[in-house]
Amino acid sequence: MSAKSKKIFGIDLGTTYSSLAMVDDYGKPVVIPNSDNQHITPSVVFFDGENVVVGEVAKESSKIYPNDVVSFVKRSMGEPDFIFEHDGKMFRAEEISSFIIRKVVQDAELYLNEKITDVVITCPAYFGINEREATRRAGEIAGYNVRQIINEPTAAAIAYGTLESMGDKVVLVYDLGGGTFDITMIDIQSNAIEVICTGGDHNLGGKDWDDRIVAYLLQEFQNTTKTEEDILEDPDTCQDLLLSAEKAKKVLSQRDKTPVLITHGGERVKVMLERKKFEEITQDLLERTVALTHEMLEEAKKKGYWNYDEIILVGGSSRMPQVATRIAQEFSTTPRIFDPDEAVAKGAAIYGWKLSINEGMKQKAAEKTGKTAEQLEAVSDEELNGVLEEVEQLVADDTGYDISDIKRSRVQIKNVTSKSFGIIAHDSNDQEVIFNLILKNTAVPTVITKTFGTAIDDQEAVSIQIMENESSETIAPPEQAVVIGTAVLNLPTGLSADTPIDITFKLNEEGRLEITAVESSESRRIKATVKTRSVIQGEEFEKAKARSKSIAVS
Template structure:
């Protein structure tokens, strides 16, 4: 059976896992025998170094090191130049993937081709496509893009024997997601999600860095900004991360800053750290409350547990504010590895389900598509599923209980709303959302619109992504992500009907179609992401990747 690996492609750290013969997720350590790898890339002449060595070299060679690139995924304005070559976020991330996969291949002694890669739940179409292309550039077959909180819930829920509603509070190095998930033995269903992919542990680090730089000024009396020196800035970034970790264990963290022969000793207390980052922490609470309000609209008025995942959730201030705000003791659940393990379980589920579906299809004569639908709707006789599961277990070496556990159904929601630009009664441009945020995916919605003028030659369907949950919103709140042109018959009167359909799949791919009612002319297109690497640049990145040594 084809093995699909799970990869948590993180802002600060990344991790790769697979599922063993007992159906248990296992993390594969890197060549340095560490279970997580810093998502830091060092361009060392013709070689690319990823991980701890890259992170350490950021002090000496800041202009040759790239970190936190995940925050730039899907950003057409971001690129990194090195020795006359331009690298987009997708290609830089591909080096992190190659490090994880290459080390895992050496340790396991097998070729890795198929992967599931995770991303923040709040990623939009461009960011998700950029994540998928990172895997493609690295030479991988990306079987799925999975939301990080959903992956964590899969890892947690696979062992759950009781039904429960949980909040997954995922505070990573660069992103924050808050997701409500309904877990039971047959399904893992996402109810609502919210967050900010520009809020994470790095922001806590930046607050510390600014404070340390100001303290240096006060102690030494120097007015110059030491953060303008790239080497010093990188050194303070590494120091801030150490201080943050120390303050998670102790009440005080003494540090020393050296700059141009001047030395300043500083003692940072946990109380001061909490004061500096209070607004950041409150932002996570506000986003949580917003998500809970959306959940109430779906009749989910309470929850049973809060899971803390993501390395930054270890900060004592997180547990403290959750207890105060929600009156519940949160559970710290495998913060560094849960997402990668959940992705591996999801990939394994895909493999096992493929095998089950094929065998049931042979047994019943039904098409694989009908079998999949029958399993989801519990319409396949239990004895047939049992027989197929036993066959898969016998042939693969997995236990029967593990194979049965793979039948858990995962239901996700969309983290954005998607609509078209139209006109209101006053002739003002507005956005009409066809697919609303927190709708279950796959999702499909059709709406009838009318042409604006008589004798129009065409209709330009402008597709917009936004973060509001209303059907009609002001144009300024959306971001245009694509267009499609529908040619019209001659001599149509104004307000001639045009039916527009949006289809969104589980990975966030949006297909649109428009049909005019007179001659049934139609236009179909998938949204062509405007801010990811493509065409000639994509092919050049793939070719260049083959010739670059990554270690």
């Protein structure tokens, strides 16, 4: 690839494992091995004195130093109350995640012998604004230029549509990861990959299956030793059981039973865990994914999609035999397991490669037409038809890619929002309600304007509470929503009640929300990108970036 084209790498920032991928000189997405020559790195962070260790060593260290190790931090992204304290220093989830990003990037730089600056990072489709912004902040704290945050099932579908799919088809992407679950319907066409609907639960994943094993082992230990002691209160024992549970789960994907040894307080108990028992104690978790799939399918019907052609399973936890069996039973379709550990990272890499190639094409098109990149945004492909083929060939010559790869990079990616966004308003009975301007599963980017009225005469200001929720209805109860931001519009004096206030919500492709409020009589206006205290920012953010430079990650 030419030095003129900036490489953009893809990062799958997972709950339990993370990885980094790139598109090679032949247009093929590949995952870069880490320093242990593995394609996935445990998303585990060990605070070892002044240094930070990430990966397999950190995971093993959790047995001996459980209080110095952080696992599953992805589940705390965007949570304002999450703080990990070590050696008198406070770390937010974004900063801990930044260490994971640094680790996979550093290992890739060593392997490739080149500097990495630009990345695309994935997140669960069901992440809201807080979690998405926290993910972006993690990449920025690590010192990288985060070009885009994209949904994990969309990334998997990009990889599938690029590498495997033949012809147009509608696919369900069932993504059961280590800590999150997404179910997404995607329409894959020759010139576009379009997300139709998405659903899921970002607190449901393989870890919950592990936790059920741990609870069962605790019960068996108590029954065997005739004690009621909760051995999970011992951090060392608890961590040891969690690691044993994860290993047992993986073994049971291949075998019908596996022994698990529990050691605590001088007692040693051997438990033979059978796959049948494992599936029995986790059945309700699996049923939750089935219910969420049905919910998503009902939403898809509202958009005219009553059928689908294929179900693909991604995410490491989809390897459990019970998953494919139950999905086939419920939906009368044999699902296909597609590259569960690497599909998301590869899809992110393809997306980053597409960004890079498209930037090169815009530059060449601007040179050929004499227009600026901004002016070209308003020009259709049909209008550029005489120029596009020449531009594609120029970019192919510049990058060394085949012309077919360049054409493939122009496939459009169309996404939807997984949440609804609205404001607190008063209904005809003067009761507070959520009025949703943007409903979940709306195609993005989108811009919606609605007119509201002031509540009383001579109102001095309008306080706008911006709410995020999961309702599919325009009107929703406030208790079903969370406040993600506020904005205040000061008003001129002398306005009567019901003076019109136009409120506009603008949501971009990666889930960033901008709000504009206008009072028309004097054209008073406020405009703000929604920011929240739930995400590290300002001075704290700058300090985290500076501190990151002084902390060695290995």
